[in-house]
Amino acid sequence: MAPGVGKTYRMLQEGRQAREERRDVVIGYLEPHDRPDTLALAEGLEEVPRLRTAHGGLELEEMDVDAVITRHPALALVDELAHTNAEGMRNAKRYEDIEEILEAGIDVISTVNVQHLESLNDAIFELTGVRVRETFPDRVLDDADEVVLVDLSPEELRDRLRAGKVYPKAQIKVALENFFRKDNLEALRELVLREVAEDVEARRQPSVLEPFSKQAVAERILALIEPQPKSQRILRRAWRSSQRLGAEIDAIWVRPRGYEPSEEEATQLAALRRLASVLGIHLLEIDGDDLVAAVREVATERGSTYIFVGTPDESRRREIFGGSLLSRMVRELPGLDIRVIADRAQKKAPA
Amino acid sequence: MSVLSFWRRKPHPPASGRRLLVPFTGGELDPVVLDAAIRIARAEEATLVPAYLIVTPLEFGLDAPMQKQVELAVPLLEAVEHAALRAGLPVDARVEAGRTPIHALQRLWEVERFDRILVPAPVGRDGGFTPKELQWILVHAPSETIILRPDPTLSEGLRLARTLDAA
Numbered sequence A: 001m002a003p004g005v006g007k008t009y010r011m012l013q014e015g016r017q018a019r020e021e022r023r024d025v026v027i028g029y030l031e032p033h034d035r036p037d038t039l040a041l042a043e044g045l046e047e048v049p050r051l052r053t054a055h056g057g058l059e060l061e062e063m064d065v066d067a068v069i070t071r072h073p074a075l076a077l078v079d080e081l082a083h084t085n086a087e088g089m090r091n092a093k094r095y096e097d098i099e100e101i102l103e104a105g106i107d108v109i110s111t112v113n114v115q116h117l118e119s120l121n122d123a124i125f126e127l128t129g130v131r132v133r134e135t136f137p138d139r140v141l142d143d144a145d146e147v148v149l150v151d152l153s154p155e156e157l158r159d160r161l162r163a164g165k166v167y168p169k170a171q172i173k174v175a176l177e178n179f180f181r182k183d184n185l186e187a188l189r190e191l192v193l194r195e196v197a198e199d200v201e202a203r204r205q206p207s208v209l210e211p212f213s214k215q216a217v218a219e220r221i222l223a224l225i226e227p228q229p230k231s232q233r234i235l236r237r238a239w240r241s242s243q244r245l246g247a248e249i250d251a252i253w254v255r256p257r258g259y260e261p262s263e264e265e266a267t268q269l270a271a272l273r274r275l276a277s278v279l280g281i282h283l284l285e286i287d288g289d290d291l292v293a294a295v296r297e298v299a300t301e302r303g304s305t306y307i308f309v310g311t312p313d314e315s316r317r318r319e320i321f322g323g324s325l326l327s328r329m330v331r332e333l334p335g336l337d338i339r340v341i342a343d344r345a346q347k348k349a350p351a
Numbered sequence B: 001m002s003v004l005s006f007w008r009r010k011p012h013p014p015a016s017g018r019r020l021l022v023p024f025t026g027g028e029l030d031p032v033v034l035d036a037a038i039r040i041a042r043a044e045e046a047t048l049v050p051a052y053l054i055v056t057p058l059e060f061g062l063d064a065p066m067q068k069q070v071e072l073a074v075p076l077l078e079a080v081e082h083a084a085l086r087a088g089l090p091v092d093a094r095v096e097a098g099r100t101p102i103h104a105l106q107r108l109w110e111v112e113r114f115d116r117i118l119v120p121a122p123v124g125r126d127g128g129f130t131p132k133e134l135q136w137i138l139v140h141a142p143s144e145t146i147i148l149r150p151d152p153t154l155s156e157g158l159r160l161a162r163t164l165d166a167a
Helices: A007-020 A036-042 A065-071 A094-103 A118-128 A138-143 A154-162 A169-177 A182-203 A230-245 A263-279 A291-302 A316-322 A325-332 B031-044 B067-086 B101-111 B131-140 B152-166
Strands: A025-029 A051-055 A058-062 A075-078 A107-110 A220-224 A248-255 A282-287 A306-310 A337-341 B019-024 B047-055 B094-098 B116-120 B144-148
Touching: A007 A025, A007 A036, A007 A075, A007 A107, A025 A065, A065 A094, A075 A094, A094 A107, A094 A138, A118 A182, A154 A169, A154 A182, A220 A230, A220 A291, A230 A248, A230 A263, A230 A306, A230 A337, A230 B067, A248 A263, A248 A291, A263 A282, A263 B067, A263 B094, A282 A291, A291 A325, A306 A325, A325 A337, B019 B031, B019 B101, B031 B047, B031 B067, B031 B116, B031 B144, B047 B067, B047 B101, B067 B094, B094 B101, B101 B131, B116 B131, B131 B144
Parallel strands: A025 A075, A075 A107, A220 A248, A220 A306, A248 A282, A306 A337, B019 B047, B019 B116, B047 B094, B116 B144
Antiparallel strands: A051 A058
């Protein structure tokens, strides 16, 4: 998530665990940041010697990719995936080194802070005012077999910082007042939680799930409307619920085949389209003579989990002979929650 | 027998078929204006059309979702709709976007018919229509237009009473 949350520590724990399981583990590159706990955890794990290179009067150390590949362990631990290599190295970026190691048939565990993800670069800049230069392409994370979130609450992280567990004493005050501000850390944490949630969702195996719950973790609302004033309320109620659920909303009008809306209905439909656009709702109009079948098709295609429907104004006679629409929906749309939005206009006004 | 057929049924329009537009913007509708609108619509057996006007900045398309303004508009429309329905009035609420409140209003009355427009004038508070906008509405509105400036003391009194009711 951010420097100091314990990514390197967690990577080393994973490495030690793998070694206990009798896997051949080496450290390809470790950035201990002079943190005693981290150094202690690295003790006993074989470290592949690094390459030394001179740059501008400084001696820099980089991962020796060839040495790691020649050593050919089962698992290599490589810290700081987004790192930019010193000039003269074969690859400009460490993630490219990692790709070479992977191609050689070696598993890799690496660490990275969320702010280095390319697609989040602008968002991070807007949130924190810091433009992160070292980025890596999203596909690197997408290709990973597993992404583990190393999470720490902003207050805990600030406590670690104050205790000198992240940066040397001289840097603590500046860090607390800048990048490590609580609001910054909260925003970063939210970003990383969303990113990992999306990653988890993308990795789910739909084949083992019910067809109606392909995206059951993320709620998606489907509002059934018709060109009537009461549909305005259905869209508004759906929008309010979507705010609580963090859900996308689709709305559909199932138009009977060959049906031409009246002038009044066309006006209502246009107003519903305008409302849908300001609310960020995807409004679909589809032709069909069987409402429930059409809803089932759209719900399956869009991954809907929650249906919003107005009170059907069906007559008692129709209900008895044709069957209630709601009963049919419950029966034929298994796995979908159905919410009926009351038509307030049907409430009796006080005398 | 098709289950679809009952989705096609039209709502019961009010006897007169008249429509009273009450446009508002800026996150509030004065309760005195709302009461007046309800009284007028009731007397005329008209449908009340409360319309919240959203201002879309130029950098966004006019059909762009406007989260912050919608957060104000939706609960407000729900409250207005509830008050009207309690009074037995049919309601047909709207949210309309434009570059300015006037632009939004113009877009609305270009595509829908209204028999009367009741426009709230501000009572010493921020938000709502400016005097210049009210003047524009008087000149350009396509229907009979009422600009209603509520008695400030009455407005405050009603608001206080509602707050106490709610408590």
